[in-house]
Amino acid sequence: MVQGPQTEGYEHDDAWGTNWLRVDETHELYYEQYGKKDGKAGIQDFKTFIYLHGGPGGHISKGNTSFFNPEHYRVVLLDQRGCGQSRPNASTINNTTWHLVSDIEALREHLGIAKWHVVFGGSWGSTLALAYAQTHPSSVGSLVLRGIFAVRDLELKWTMVPGGASMLFPDRFDEFINFLPEEERADHVASYHKRLISSDESISHPAARAWNKWEVSISTLYPNIKGLAQLDDASYNLAHARTEAHYFQNKAWLEDGQLLKKENIDKIRHIPTTIIQGRYDVVCPPITAWELHKAFPESKLHWVSDAGHSATEPGTKKKLIEACEEYASLSI
Structure with a gap:
């Protein structure tokens, strides 16, 4: 009911x-x-x-x-x-x-x-x-x-590269980019993908958390406290970020x-x-x-x-x- x-x-x-x-x-x-x-x-x-x-x-x-x-x-x-x-x-x-x-x-x-x-x-x-x-x-x-x-392509660029969502959330986008060492920022999506598919959890898990935090932080009109709490769930973090990067890199076929x-x-x-x-x-x-x-x-x-x-x-x-x-x- x-x-x-x-x-x-x-x-x-x-x-x-x-x-x-x-x-x-x-x-x-x-x-x-x-x-x-x-x-x-x-x-x-x-x-x-x-x-x-x-x-x-x-x-x-x-x-x-x-x-x-x-x-x-x-x-x-x-x-x-x-x-x-x-x-x-x-x-x-x-x-x-x-x-x-x-x-x-x-x-x-x-x-x-x-x-x-x-x-x-x-x-x-x-x-x-x-x-x-x-x-x-x-x-x-x-x-x-x-x-x-x-x-x-225009949708992926809007969310993932400077000039779209980053214009509205510049502080959060900088946090997303600055997670990576400077030498990996030229193609940050590919760099994230490489980290996310790593079998070394000390590499993949922090990258997954940073990837997901960017998306969660821009998902609601008002701050999404419940969504941010989900970033502490390691199994969710990796599955979401790794799969998303995998699909984005391949334009979802x-x-x-x-x-x-x-x-x-x-x-x-x-x-x-x-x-x-x-x-x-x-x-x-x-x-x-x-x-x-x-x-x-x-x-x-x-x-x-x-x-x-x-x-x-x-x-x-x-x-x-x-x-x-x-x-x-x-x-x-």
């Missing part, structure tokens, strides 16, 4: 299903299930959400379920390859966008779900949701996307602007889609949400005028809950 104001979201019981799905010789994916689980027709007939976490390199938690009404939905949370409780942790072996797309489809088939009622993704999760929907449009009933990220091209949008034009974007999102600049909406005018775009990047900022969370409630009544 709803706990307090709508922006607080829904409270779920503990997961009624947790397991690992082996997808190749290296990776086992951890997933959890919440919400509706029984009925005369069987769980496969319930409206099922899949939640795609950000990063790349993030992880799931029970708190991710707060957007979804347990009276309406079966909710599936998935730790992507190398992330969270998926095994092995922080592995970049066979870890690309297209492996993850295949994993989502494998999980759908494994769980006996005819079609995801909603694919929900924010930040990197929006990237993955779009890539999945464009690859498997018949498996997607609707899309709820937040903080749009298409891994275009996407052609620049691939997800926004007409021929790819045409594949999903029939899918009901809601886009929710914080007006002051510094991690995923709002231009991408706008350009996605212009390419895909059938979508609904909601600007949140008092929010940055995080899904948990009050205005953004309220809109996400409203979108999920709207789609609960949708026949797909």
Whole structure:
């Protein structure tokens, strides 16, 4: 049931299903299930959400379920390859966008779900949701996307090199760059990547903390104390930073602007889609949400005028809950 104001979201019981799905010789994916689980027709007939976490390199938690009404939905949370409780942790072996797309489809088939009622993704999760929907449009009933990220060169430069986010957060960007010895700063992203993939934890772990601190420190309109506390979790730090650097170095195995091209949008034009974007999102600049909406005018775009990047900022969370409630009544 709803706990307090709508922006607080829904409270779920503990997961009624947790397991690992082996997808190749290296990776086992951890997933959890919440919400509706029984009925005369069987769980496969319930409206099922899949939640795609950000990063790349993030992880799931029970708190991710707060957007979804347990009276309406079966909710599936998935730790992507190398992330969270998926095994092995922080592995970049066979870890690309297209492996993850295949994993989502494998999980759908494994769980006996005819079609995801909603694919929900924010930040990197929006990237993955779009890539999945464009690859498997018949498996997607609707899309709820937040903080749009298409891994275009302009977006990566905005966040990672001087002249973009650094103009707004110069002190924090200097801290990010100055972590590296001066001789490693000419190509700081490559230098971080080299440190993050090191098997020596005395090299990789401090680099992971510094990498993640930059992103966390610019993710919300107001200081993100809870997010900064997560920097003390060594397993999260390495998985997030190593995977993110791995994907950024390889442009997520996407052609620049691939997800926004007409021929790819045409594949999903029939899918009901809601886009929710914080007006002051510094991690995923709002231009991408706008350009996605212009390419895909059938979508609904909601600007949140008092929010940055995080899904948990009050205005953004309220809109996400409203979108999920709207789609609960949708026949797909």
